[in-house]
Amino acid sequence: MMFLTKEEEKIYNGEYGEVLETCMNLLVSLGDIYGAEKLIPISSAQVSGVSYKTIGEKGLEFLKDISSSNVKVSVPTTLNPAGMDLTNYEKLGFPKKFAKKQLEIIKCFKRMDIELGCTCTPYLSGNVPLFGSHISWAESSAVAYANSVIGARTNREGGPSALASAIIGKTPYYGYHLDENRLPTHIVEVEANITKSSDYGALGSIVGRIVKNGVPYFKFKKLDINNVSSYKSYKLKALGAALAASGGVALYHIENITPEANIVLKRIEKIEGNNCNIEKITITEDDIKNEYESLNSAECPDLICIGCPHCSLEEIKEVVDFILKNNLNKNNKFKCDLWICTSIYIKSISDRMGYTEIIENAGGKIVCDTCMVVAPIEDMDYKNIATNSGKAAKYLPNFCNSNVIYGDIIEILKKGL
Known part of the structure; x- marks a missing residue:
C-alpha cells in the first residue's frame, strides 16, 4: 500500500469533496497496481481524451460531472488536440452535430482552468518542463518527447489519470519517474542513412513494433553529430511519435544527442562487459525501404x-x-x-x-x-x-x-x- 500524508488521507477519505476524493482514489489505485511507494508533486500536466471522436458520449458525461463541481487544476495544464479546429470548423466542413458535442467538451475543460491550446506539442507552446522534473502527461508523442528529448519524467498517462494528477497536483512514484526504469532494454544499431523526418518515422515504426514498451538506445552509424540539421527537434518529434504509435515506447535515448544518453551509456557498457542479456537490433537501408512500402x-x-x-x-x-x-x-x-x-x-x-x-x-x-x-x-x-x-x-x-x-x-x- 502507498504511504499517504495526512493531507492526502483527508482527500482520499472525501473530506474535501467528492471530485477530489475520486481523483485521489484513482491515483492511489494506480499507484497500488504498479507498486508506487508514495505520491510526488508534479510541475505540469497534459491531458488527453479531448476529441469527441475518441471519448464519445460517456467521456463527455464524465467531464460534465467533474467540471460541474467548480474544481480547478492545481498545476499548469495543457490540453491535447480536439476533434476539429475550434475557430474555423464551419469553413472546414466539420459535421454540425460533431461540432456541437466537441464544443461541450471544451467548455468542461475551460471550467477547470485548463489551457485551451489543444496541441500534442505543448513543449512548442510554453509547457516546457525542466530536465529531471516530474510531470503527468498523457499524449503519447508528447510523453516520448518530454522523457527523451527534454529529460523530464512522466509515465504514459491515460486521460483520466492525467486529469486527476492535474487537479491533485501529484502523481504516483513509479515507472519512468524512477532512475532504474529509464535504462535501455534494447540497443538499436542504425546502419541506414536517416536524414528526413519521414525516415525517422519509418525507423520509429520498425523499432516500436519490435521493442513494444521497452526503452531503445539508438546508435546511428551514419549520423554526423556536428550536423545539427540531421537531428533537428522536429525529426526527433517524428521518431518518438512513431515509436509510441507502433509500440508503447515512452522513452528512448540517442547516443551523444539526447540528454540522458551519456548517463545510461556507462550502464550499457557494464551490461555488455558482463555479457548480460540486452537485445541488439540492426536497422538497414532495406529495412527502411520496406517500411516505407508497407506504410x-x-x-x-x-x-x-x-x-x-x-x-x-x-x-x-x-x-x-x-x-x-x-x-x-x-x-x-x-x-x-x-x-x-x-x-x-x-x-x-x-x-x-x-x-x-x-x-x-x-x-x-x-x-x-x-x-x-x-x-x-x-x-x-x-x-x-x-x-x-x-x-x-x-x-x-x-x-x-x-x-x-x-x-x-x-x-x-x-x-x-
Whole structure:
C-alpha cells in the first residue's frame, strides 16, 4: 500500500469533496497496481481524451460531472488536440452535430482552468518542463518527447489519470519517474542513412513494433553529430511519435544527442562487459525501404495532411518554401486539399510571418486544435490521405478507415501538383 500524508488521507477519505476524493482514489489505485511507494508533486500536466471522436458520449458525461463541481487544476495544464479546429470548423466542413458535442467538451475543460491550446506539442507552446522534473502527461508523442528529448519524467498517462494528477497536483512514484526504469532494454544499431523526418518515422515504426514498451538506445552509424540539421527537434518529434504509435515506447535515448544518453551509456557498457542479456537490433537501408512500402496503400491523395504531431514553425516554413519554388498561388493551386495541422500559438506566428497567406493562396489551410487522426475525416469524404507522419500512417487505416500515402513533406506535397 502507498504511504499517504495526512493531507492526502483527508482527500482520499472525501473530506474535501467528492471530485477530489475520486481523483485521489484513482491515483492511489494506480499507484497500488504498479507498486508506487508514495505520491510526488508534479510541475505540469497534459491531458488527453479531448476529441469527441475518441471519448464519445460517456467521456463527455464524465467531464460534465467533474467540471460541474467548480474544481480547478492545481498545476499548469495543457490540453491535447480536439476533434476539429475550434475557430474555423464551419469553413472546414466539420459535421454540425460533431461540432456541437466537441464544443461541450471544451467548455468542461475551460471550467477547470485548463489551457485551451489543444496541441500534442505543448513543449512548442510554453509547457516546457525542466530536465529531471516530474510531470503527468498523457499524449503519447508528447510523453516520448518530454522523457527523451527534454529529460523530464512522466509515465504514459491515460486521460483520466492525467486529469486527476492535474487537479491533485501529484502523481504516483513509479515507472519512468524512477532512475532504474529509464535504462535501455534494447540497443538499436542504425546502419541506414536517416536524414528526413519521414525516415525517422519509418525507423520509429520498425523499432516500436519490435521493442513494444521497452526503452531503445539508438546508435546511428551514419549520423554526423556536428550536423545539427540531421537531428533537428522536429525529426526527433517524428521518431518518438512513431515509436509510441507502433509500440508503447515512452522513452528512448540517442547516443551523444539526447540528454540522458551519456548517463545510461556507462550502464550499457557494464551490461555488455558482463555479457548480460540486452537485445541488439540492426536497422538497414532495406529495412527502411520496406517500411516505407508497407506504410503506403494509395497513390493519389484526397487530402495532404502535415502535422501529426503538430507542426513546428520550421516545418511550416518548409511547406512555404515548396509553394514559392513551384510558383503556387491563387491561379495555380494544389489539386487536392492541404491541411497544415498546428497549434493556435504557432499559427499566430505563421500569420505574422506571412506564411499563412502564402499557404492559403495556394489552396491550403492551416488547421488549428486538431489533426487528421482525431478528426472525423472519414465523415468528410476524405479517403486517401498523404502524410509525413509515421504515427498517422499507423493510425489512419484503423481510426479513420483511410488509405495512406507516406513520405517526406516535399514528396507528399508533390502528390498535390
